[in-house]
Amino acid sequence: MKNRIKVLRAEKDLTQAELAKQLSVSRQTVNAIEKGKFDPSLPLAFKLSSLFGKSIEEIFQNEE
Amino acid sequence: MSSNLYIYLSIMKKIEENWECNSRKSNLNLALWTGAWVISMAIASFGPKFIWNENESISIIAILINLGFGIALILANRKHLNGLDELQRKIQLEAMGISLGVAVIFGLSYSMLDTTNLISYDAEISHLVILISLTYLGGIIIGNLRYR
Structure with missing residues (x-):
């Protein structure tokens, strides 16, 4: 699954560590999600959605 | 409005600190x-x-x-x-799944080698523990490298 987390994070001027702290996960998890290596759970996706003020569909796109 | 935001930020900060602190x-x-x-x-x-x-x-x-x-x-x-967070749990689950499989499959084969006298020494439980530990360690290292 593709996502725009890296771009949205840059817009908010957040480092991976800062974003991880706000999501209560490790920096490794944020990095793996950004690179598309790991798909987050629905609760974590909702947290990202509320943090960036975007809908889940605006952050994540399914790769066909 | 600003006091609500302050309360929200304070709660969020506490949750963040708690997760890191609890993890440590x-x-x-x-x-x-x-x-x-x-x-x-x-x-x-x-x-x-x-x-x-x-x-x-x-x-x-x-x-x-x-x-x-x-x-x-x-x-x-x-x-x-x-x-642990969800990725760390996934890494642990994969490592534990592999080590459990290895323990059952290799443990029973090792035991059969002993009972059929195909090996000259007794099958020791410590050998199995070492195998499980190394497999688990390998699984954790591979999992961390995969999601680095």
């Missing part, structure tokens, strides 16, 4: 119980010969203490796993 605490707790269990295992194993001269009562007490520390270690590990 559970790591330390797991390390302490693992250390206590290993030391008590060494004492229960070598004590009868080198410390208390095969006294049965002391040996039973040492084994019971080791068992108690073992139970505490299991509970500490459970707490540690519950405190």
